[in-house]
Amino acid sequence: MTSAAAGALVDQAFADRRLFKMALARRPGGPAEARSRYAGETSPPLLLVEAPAGVGIEALLAEIDALAETCSAGTNLILLGTLNDVTLYRNLLRQGVADYLVLPAPPMRLIEAILDLYRDAGKRPAGQVIAFIGAKGGCGNTTLACHVGHQLAHQTQADVVVADLDLPFGGADLAFNLEAPVGVQSILNDPERIDESFLQRFSGKVAEHLYLLAAPGSAEVDAAVSGVALETCVAALRQQAGYVILDLPRVWSDWVRQALITADHVVVTAIPDLVAVRNTRNMLDLLVTSRALDQPPTLVLNRLGAARRGEVTIRDFAAAVRFAPTLTIAEEPQGLGLATSLGKMVHEVQRGSKAALAIRALAARFVSAPPPRPGHAAAGSGTATAPGWLARLLAKG
Numbered sequence: 001m002t003s004a005a006a007g008a009l010v011d012q013a014f015a016d017r018r019l020f021k022m023a024l025a026r027r028p029g030g031p032a033e034a035r036s037r038y039a040g041e042t043s044p045p046l047l048l049v050e051a052p053a054g055v056g057i058e059a060l061l062a063e064i065d066a067l068a069e070t071c072s073a074g075t076n077l078i079l080l081g082t083l084n085d086v087t088l089y090r091n092l093l094r095q096g097v098a099d100y101l102v103l104p105a106p107p108m109r110l111i112e113a114i115l116d117l118y119r120d121a122g123k124r125p126a127g128q129v130i131a132f133i134g135a136k137g138g139c140g141n142t143t144l145a146c147h148v149g150h151q152l153a154h155q156t157q158a159d160v161v162v163a164d165l166d167l168p169f170g171g172a173d174l175a176f177n178l179e180a181p182v183g184v185q186s187i188l189n190d191p192e193r194i195d196e197s198f199l200q201r202f203s204g205k206v207a208e209h210l211y212l213l214a215a216p217g218s219a220e221v222d223a224a225v226s227g228v229a230l231e232t233c234v235a236a237l238r239q240q241a242g243y244v245i246l247d248l249p250r251v252w253s254d255w256v257r258q259a260l261i262t263a264d265h266v267v268v269t270a271i272p273d274l275v276a277v278r279n280t281r282n283m284l285d286l287l288v289t290s291r292a293l294d295q296p297p298t299l300v301l302n303r304l305g306a307a308r309r310g311e312v313t314i315r316d317f318a319a320a321v322r323f324a325p326t327l328t329i330a331e332e333p334q335g336l337g338l339a340t341s342l343g344k345m346v347h348e349v350q351r352g353s354k355a356a357l358a359i360r361a362l363a364a365r366f367v368s369a370p371p372p373r374p375g376h377a378a379a380g381s382g383t384a385t386a387p388g389w390l391a392r393l394l395a396k397g
């Protein structure tokens with residue numbers, strides 16, 4: 001890399017969750033420098049090279065040809081440059097270059113180009129991961145996670161898995177009024193067991209297309225979850241279900257932060273009081289900076305009107321957290337409150353209630369979201385599914 005534009009593009013792309021696990025080594029120079037470097041050492045699986053400024057099309061193609069000769073067969077090349085020319089692009093692809101990005105390019109364009117190399121064409125598209133976290137105990141986070149899961153299964157007819165990750169105190173089984181096997185722990189202990197039939201074996205079926213991986217809900221169980229095991233599980237779950245809903249406990253540890261940062265969408269559930277304001281602000285600050293290329297998190301301000309005194313107004317809440325709530329839901333003892341105590345969904349108890357409508361709208365946000373891109377796990381594995389530069393050239397005969 002030589003130019004500031006290329007450097008900034010690469011920095012932004014590699015700071016994103018989708019490329020989290022890829023190690024980046026930056027070296028000065030362009031194709032010529034890369035060529036002399038890899039004449040003496042094995043080239044990496046992925047090479048991002050910037051075309052030198054001012055070089056013409058013919059000269060650039062010749063440089064890329066020469067670089068190809070020194071790189072190993074498994075190396076994929078993505079070229080960055082300022083020449084915006086369709087003939088150049090076509091010729092580069094013909095030469096086996098995986099992609100050519102015209103600078104300045106949006107970071108997502110580079111991320112997509114890299115993920116494309118790791119995409120497994122044989123696999124079905126991965127499901128979306130939606131992480132729910134409460135800003136404070138009792139915000140209604142589990143209630144909302146379960147209701148959104150229920151709605152998504154109903155609205156999309158795709159399989160939805162709700163994973164209750166609050167191991168000692170999780171209450172998703174109560175919200176669904178379901179005696180489910182303690183599936184979360186089984187798969188966290190042994191993620192290898194997630195296969196085509198795991199939903200039948202480890203989860204409880206709540207409704208058509210809706211499955212619950214229940215928490216043990218026992219004081220004898222530790223709250224800690226292994227980040228590595230969770231990542232493996234979530235990657236496997238996304239291959240099996242259209243939506244994976246994570247009901248996260250409000251413990252601020254590495255594995256929870258990792259689950260939040262790597263999810264496709266994040267929902268923060270809060271209530272209008274001062275502690276929730278402070279916690280929401282801290283959470284949103286972290287989420288907004290570490291997910292800079294994603295849609296902002298969804299903020300639900302729940303249980304409005306529940307406190308007799310000292311409630312923070314919606315306006316003050318938004319000003320204090322510097323973020324407007326996406327949705328507000330009033331305290332509804334005869335709606336959501338009653339539904340939980342009956343182990344039912346609010347749609348079954350009070351179909352037309354404001355809470356029921358709000359939850360339908362909340363779920364709909366994820367239905368209209370662009371199709372998820374598979375692959376942060378795959379990208380992290382370091383093995384490209386694309387054949388590599390020389391291999392592609394040889395295949396062309």
Ligand SMILES: Nc1ncnc2c1ncn2[C@@H]1O[C@H](COP(=O)(O)OP(=O)(O)OP(=O)(O)O)[C@@H](O)[C@H]1O
Pocket residue numbers: 134136137138139140141142143144166171250302303304329330331332333335336337338340341355
């Ligand atoms: N809008 C609402 N109106 C009335 N009751 C509500 C509302 N939202 C949630 N509740 C009730 O609040 C209680 C706590 O909800 P829930 O268990 O979902 O909260 P949580 O944030 O997951 O709590 P925890 O911190 O224990 O995980 C439940 O009894 C639920 O029915």
Ligand SMILES: [Mg+2]
Pocket residue numbers: 141142143166170171
């Ligand atoms: Mg909960």
